[in-house]
Amino acid sequence: xxxxxxxxxxxxxxxxxxxxxxxxxxxxxxxxxxxxxxxxxxxxxxxxxxxxxxxxxxxxxxxxxxxxxxxxxxxxxxxxxxxxxxxxxxxxxxxxxxxxxxxxxxxxxxxxxxxxxxxxxxxxxxxxxxxxx
Amino acid sequence: xxxxxxxxxxxxxxxxxxxxxxxxxxxxxxxxxxxxxxxxxxxxxxxxxxxxxxxxxxxxxxxxxxxxxxxxxxxxxxxxxxxxxxxxxxxxxxxxxxxxxxxxxxxxxxxxxxxxxxxxxxxxxxxxxxxxxxxxxxxxxxxxxxxxxxxxxxxxxxxxxxxxxxxxxxxxxxxxxxxxxxxxxxxxxxxxxxxxxxxxxxxxxxxxxxxxxxxxxxxxxxxxxxxxxxxxxxxxxxxxxxxxxxxxxxxxxxxxxxxxxxxxxxxxxxxxxxxxxxxxxxxxxxxxxxxxxxxxxxxxxxxxxxxxxxxxxxxxxxxxxxxxxxxxxxxxxxxxxxxxxxxxxxxxxxxxxxxxxxxxxxxxxxxxxxxxxxxxxxxxxxxxxxxxxxxxxxxxxxxxxxxxxxxxxxxxxxxxxxxxxxxxxxxxxxxxxxxxxxxxxxxxxxxxxxxxxxxxxxxxxxxxxxxxxxxxxxxxxxxxxxxxxxxxxxxxxxxxxxxxxxxxxxxxxxxxxxxxxxxxxxxxxxxxxxxxxxxxxxxxxxxxxxxxxxxxxxxxxxxxxxxxxxxxxxxxxxxxxxxxxxxxxxxxxxxxxxxxxxxxxxxxxxxxxxxxxxxxxxxxxxxxxxxxxxxxxxxxxxxxxxxxxxxxxxxxxxxxxxxxxxxxxxxxxxxxxxxxxxxxxxxxxxxxxxxxxxxxxxxxxxxxxxxxxxxxxxxxxxxxxxxxxxxxxxxxxxxxxxxxxxxxxxxxxxxxxxxxxxxxxxxxxxxxxxxxxxxxxxxxxxxxxxxxxxxxxxxxxxxxxxxxxxxxxxxxxxxxxxxxxxxxxxxxxxxxxxxxxxxxxxxxxxxxxxxxxxxxxxx
Numbered sequence: 001x002x003x004x005x006x007x008x009x010x011x012x013x014x015x016x017x018x019x020x021x022x023x024x025x026x027x028x029x030x031x032x033x034x035x036x037x038x039x040x041x042x043x044x045x046x047x048x049x050x051x052x053x054x055x056x057x058x059x060x061x062x063x064x065x066x067x068x069x070x071x072x073x074x075x076x077x078x079x080x081x082x083x084x085x086x087x088x089x090x091x092x093x094x095x096x097x098x099x100x101x102x103x104x105x106x107x108x109x110x111x112x113x114x115x116x117x118x119x120x121x122x123x124x125x126x127x128x129x130x131x132x133x
Numbered sequence: 134x135x136x137x138x139x140x141x142x143x144x145x146x147x148x149x150x151x152x153x154x155x156x157x158x159x160x161x162x163x164x165x166x167x168x169x170x171x172x173x174x175x176x177x178x179x180x181x182x183x184x185x186x187x188x189x190x191x192x193x194x195x196x197x198x199x200x201x202x203x204x205x206x207x208x209x210x211x212x213x214x215x216x217x218x219x220x221x222x223x224x225x226x227x228x229x230x231x232x233x234x235x236x237x238x239x240x241x242x243x244x245x246x247x248x249x250x251x252x253x254x255x256x257x258x259x260x261x262x263x264x265x266x267x268x269x270x271x272x273x274x275x276x277x278x279x280x281x282x283x284x285x286x287x288x289x290x291x292x293x294x295x296x297x298x299x300x301x302x303x304x305x306x307x308x309x310x311x312x313x314x315x316x317x318x319x320x321x322x323x324x325x326x327x328x329x330x331x332x333x334x335x336x337x338x339x340x341x342x343x344x345x346x347x348x349x350x351x352x353x354x355x356x357x358x359x360x361x362x363x364x365x366x367x368x369x370x371x372x373x374x375x376x377x378x379x380x381x382x383x384x385x386x387x388x389x390x391x392x393x394x395x396x397x398x399x400x401x402x403x404x405x406x407x408x409x410x411x412x413x414x415x416x417x418x419x420x421x422x423x424x425x426x427x428x429x430x431x432x433x434x435x436x437x438x439x440x441x442x443x444x445x446x447x448x449x450x451x452x453x454x455x456x457x458x459x460x461x462x463x464x465x466x467x468x469x470x471x472x473x474x475x476x477x478x479x480x481x482x483x484x485x486x487x488x489x490x491x492x493x494x495x496x497x498x499x500x501x502x503x504x505x506x507x508x509x510x511x512x513x514x515x516x517x518x519x520x521x522x523x524x525x526x527x528x529x530x531x532x533x534x535x536x537x538x539x540x541x542x543x544x545x546x547x548x549x550x551x552x553x554x555x556x557x558x559x560x561x562x563x564x565x566x567x568x569x570x571x572x573x574x575x576x577x578x579x580x581x582x583x584x585x586x587x588x589x590x591x592x593x594x595x596x597x598x599x600x601x602x603x604x605x606x607x608x609x610x611x612x613x614x615x616x617x618x619x620x621x622x623x624x625x626x627x628x629x630x631x632x633x634x635x636x637x638x639x640x641x642x643x644x645x646x647x648x649x650x651x652x653x654x655x656x657x658x659x660x661x662x663x664x665x666x667x668x669x670x671x672x673x674x675x676x677x678x679x680x681x682x683x684x685x686x687x688x689x690x691x692x693x694x695x696x697x698x699x700x701x702x703x704x705x706x707x708x709x710x711x712x713x714x715x716x717x718x719x720x721x722x723x724x725x726x727x728x729x730x731x732x733x734x735x736x737x738x739x740x741x742x743x744x745x746x747x748x749x750x751x752x753x754x755x756x757x758x759x760x761x762x763x764x765x766x767x768x769x770x771x772x773x774x775x776x777x778x779x780x781x782x783x784x785x786x787x788x789x790x791x792x793x794x795x796x797x798x799x800x801x802x803x804x805x806x807x808x809x810x811x812x813x814x815x816x817x818x819x820x821x822x823x824x825x826x827x828x829x830x831x832x833x834x835x836x837x838x839x840x841x842x843x844x845x846x847x848x849x850x851x852x853x854x855x856x857x858x859x860x861x862x863x864x865x866x867x868x869x870x871x872x873x874x875x876x877x878x879x880x881x882x883x884x885x886x887x888x889x890x891x892x893x894x895x896x897x898x899x900x901x902x903x904x905x906x907x908x909x910x911x912x913x914x915x916x917x918x919x920x921x922x923x924x925x926x927x928x929x930x931x932x933x934x935x936x937x938x939x940x941x942x943x944x945x946x947x948x949x950x951x952x953x954x955x956x957x958x959x960x961x962x963x964x965x966x967x968x969x970x971x972x973x974x975x976x977x978x979x980x981x982x983x984x985x986x987x988x989x990x991x992x
Contacts, residue, residue, distance in 0.1 A: 010642055012635045016627045034629040038641040045626055 011036045014077065019044070021067065021075040024131045028052065029065060030078060040069035051096045053103055056089050058096025073131070652762065743801050747808045750789045754814055757782045786815050787823045791830060799834055804841060809850050816854040824858040825866055831855065832873040832898075836885065839892040848894035855894075856901035864909050864922045867902055871929045874899075886936030890978075899933060900955045900979045906930075907958035930962040937971045937978075955979045 014033050021029045021042065031047030044065040051058050091099075118125055648654040707713040760779045764772055789795055790812065795802070802808035812831075816824060831838075831851075842848045859867075875885060889895035906926060910918075956975050960968045 008642070008646065010639065012638055015630050015635065032626070034626060035634070036630070036638060038638055043629075045629075 011040060011042075014075070018078040018080055019075050020050075020078050022073045023067065024071045024073055029062070029067070030059075031062075031065060033075075037069075040072060042067040042069070042072065042075075051100050052088070053096060053099040055087070056091045056096060056099065057086075058091050058093045060093050652759065743798070743805065744807075746798065747802060747805055747811060750786065750802075750811050750815075751807065753782050753786050753789065754811060754818075757786070757818060783815075783818050783823075787819060787827070790815065791823075791826055796830060799830060800837060800841070803834070803838060803848075806847055806850075809847060813851050813854045816851075816858045819858070821861060825862065828855065828858055828870060829873055832870050835874055835895060835898075836888065839888055839895050842892060842894065848892070849897075852894050852897045852901075855898055856904070859901050859905045860908070862905055862909075864906065864913075864918060864926060867906055867909070868922050868925050868929075870902065871925075886933060887940070890936060890940055896978050900975070903930065903933065903955040903958045904953070904979075907954035907961070910958065910961060911954075927962050930959065931967075934959060934963050934967050934971045937974050938967070940974065942974055942977065953979070 011033070015036065017033055019031065019033050021031070021044065023029065028050045029044060029047050030050055031044030033042055034045045035043040042065070044067065047062045047065040048059040049062050051060070115125070651659040757779055760775050760782070764775050790799070790802075803812065812827075816827060819827060838848060859870075862870075874889070886899070889899055915923075956972065956979065959971065959975060
């Protein structure tokens with residue numbers, strides 16, 4: 001809780017810090033927060049998009065991001081000291097993208113299977129995913 | 134061409150003044166002209182009287198056509214830029230145009246001097262076409278002084294355009310088109326004006342296309358009057374525009390310095406004005422250049438450059454056209470386009486000093502005699518320079534001669550700053566970031582070469598294979614610089630959001646927190662802070678209360694928008710505070726239950742109804758509470774109304790508990806925990822009489838309550854309030870209460886007591902009765918007391934003792950509430966023997982264990 005904003009939190013204190021931001025579409029961005037506004041739109045600098053699949057992750061450098069505030073699920077400060085000591089294994093971007101694709105395919109197949117099963121039982125179900133993960 | 138030349142030679146004041154230069158129609162024009170030509174420059178009229186007649190409309194149009202043709206001929210080379218967004222660019226630039234013109238008017242005088250300065254023998258300083266036209270014409274065929282004077286307004290404009298434009302014009306040599314064969318129909322005398330018009334028009338149009346960027350080198354060359362290798366630099370500025378991070382490719386030595394960028398940078402760092410312009414350009418380069426100053430290169434001091442604020446963050450259109458000094462004062466200059474313009478304007482006079490340093494190009498500083506001037510000017514920090522503004526670098530250390538690319542600046546000139554930096558505190562370091570900025574970047578550039586720059590243009594997919602650009606530098610740093618560099622690379626960007634912007638955000642957020650009713654909006658936090666404060670201050674002062682300010686304003690909550698009579702439909706204007714009423718969502722009745730489940734639902738409904746009733750009672754209580762808090766916020770005179778209101782509410786509560794209907798519900802109410810709580814909180818509010826009645830009712834139900842409560846024991850919450858309520862009762866009341874307790878049926882002596890004594894609450898109540906009685910007996914002399922009452926009471930006491938005696942100790946509940954006088958009372962009424970028997974039990978009933986809770990109870 002900051003002094004000037006008692007009882008609440010403000011992103012002002014997070015400026016120029018390295019943050020991890022999770023977006024509504026499931027993406028994870030890590031970057032330095034450079035600027036904000038009253039809607040919590042974020043300007044991220046030196047952003048990398050980190051894709052996690054299982055115990056592996058891969059980083060894609062993205063540069064500068066401007067994120068509309070409503071799309072942020074959560075954000076948190078990255079511990080710069082310990083961020084080297086992750087229990088996860090970093091792999092190259094291509095590898096992680098492949099893995100992600102496989103995971104996506106597997107998920108879709110699973111969904112398809114379920115849908116078929118339901119359909120056999122006479123239920124037609126369409127799900128509208130709004131926010132991912 | 135020949136004609137043109139000829140015309141030029143004979144041009145001059147006389148030609149204009151007499152208007153003789155233009156054939157016949159001109160005379161008419163003279164008469165007509167003033168009304169038609171509002172758009173012409175005002176100064177023009179003032180200075181030259183009739184010369185607006187020179188602006189022959191017809192010819193103007195024709196020239197425009199020709200101009201357009203010639204102009205369009207140039208398009209092919211510019212394909213890259215004309216891919217369709219050119220139109221947008223044009224319109225966008227035209228806006229700039231207008232602003233620039235207005236600014237140019239401001240700066241007219243100054244400009245004229247500069248124009249003269251330029252005019253003298255500058256063949257083709259830069260921006261090929263335009264420049265080629267005017268100086269040439271002036272220099273060769275007309276006396277410069279005459280010409281410049283004559284063309285004062287036009288020249289001013291032209292200078293504006295010329296200096297503003299970078300060599301975007303690019304390859305095609307404009308010369309041929311410029312000297313488009315003059316209209317054969319034109320009289321020679323008229324031609325000079327024609328050219329003027331032509332030029333101006335061309336400039337206007339071309340101006341509207343080109344990015345307003347001037348390279349520093351060009352500026353410098355202007356000042357020095359050298360030939361500039363136009364071809365080299367003509368294209369590069371565009372490229373540079375798109376550099377997000379690294380900056381211009383190294384082959385752009387002047388680094389595409391929008392002088393404005395320089396200026397933009399200066400205010401950003403309030404400290405060392407000694408910050409050499411040298412580093413600045415490069416830093417500027419980081420930010421895509423914006424509209425350049427409408428060229429006052431000589432001193433480079435044109436304040437006009439402010440607005441471009443080349444920070445790449447603000448839209449280039451964002452020229453606020455602020456008077457010179459003000460934009461400087463914008464918070465770090467950066468926020469000119471962001472938060473609010475008012476913020477920009479209202480800045481403290483901190484940043485006056487960078488004023489002079491604004492448009493300085495490194496070259497100009499380095500080489501021109503102005504350098505010293507500038508340097509000295511830059512050295513004088515404003516009086517209220519922020520304390521951190523110590524100049525680490527000393528006076529103009531970084532004004533090395535810049536014959537070559539700043540990119541290639543030998544590292545040794547860069548090292549001192551970093552070493553300085555190390556000594557500084559992180560705070561000051563971050564503020565001196567732009568020292569590092571430039572330094573670091575130069576090193577980066579020098580060490581990484583050009584390849585990297587171009588990479589940045591591509592989609593990031595291609596960068597997958599590379600680490601992020603900011604990481605790339607690490608391995609190449611010298612060891613001792615390594616950690617520093619990493620931080621500094623971040624610090625370069627660290628101050629992007631200025632304190633003013635942060636304050637602005639905070640202000641908005643605080644505004645959102647404003648509330649008229651803290652207890653309503655943020656109850657828990659309110660109490661939390663109150664409690665914290667109380668703890669801090671020691672338990673000395675009573676709990677402070679948040680005042681509920683301006684309660685009168687709450688009435689506006691029920692604001693209904695204006696509704697119109699006799700209109701078809703509901704006309705309302707929607708606003709932020711009163712959005713459109715689209716759906717009417719009122720507490721609709723739930724659909725009727727299934728008949729099969731009727732019984733269950735009926736019970737449920739009943740229960741819910743009961744709960745609702747309790748809620749109503751609670752609301753009354755809360756209102757009373759609120760009133761109590763309101764009282765402090767309200768001036769004395771209004772308090773009475775609040776008191777009355779409170780009293781009223783309390784009466785309502787009384788009714789709530791004591792009216793006939795509620796008596797029937799009494800049991801139910803008290804079976805719900807919330808009901809009990811309600812009663813517990815309400816009892817203290819009652820007057821004595823009211824309390825008594827309430828107690829009577831309570832006692833009336835005591836038996837039943839106790840029976841019901843056997844399992845739960847929830848009645849204990851009522852213990853203390855009941856006992857408190859009993860305090861102050863007189864003997865008569867007590868007796869009455871006891872009688873009620875005994876019930877209507879012929880009392881089986883002591884039997885009722887059995888049940889009562891078993892329950893903690895009732896036992897406590899009984900002891901409380903005794904306690905109070907003792908108090909009464911102590912306070913009043915036996916004479917005053919009614920004999921009959923006394924007798925009755927004694928009877929009760931005896932019964933009590935006997936009942937107590939019959940019970941085993943272990944069955945008795947432990948007291949939570951200290952009733953010190955009970956024992957004494959017993960001894961008053963009973964013989965010693967009986968007392969002795971029950972002593973222990975009484976003690977148990979009346980003396981809680983020595984726990985913190987009970988000690989609190991005792992106090």
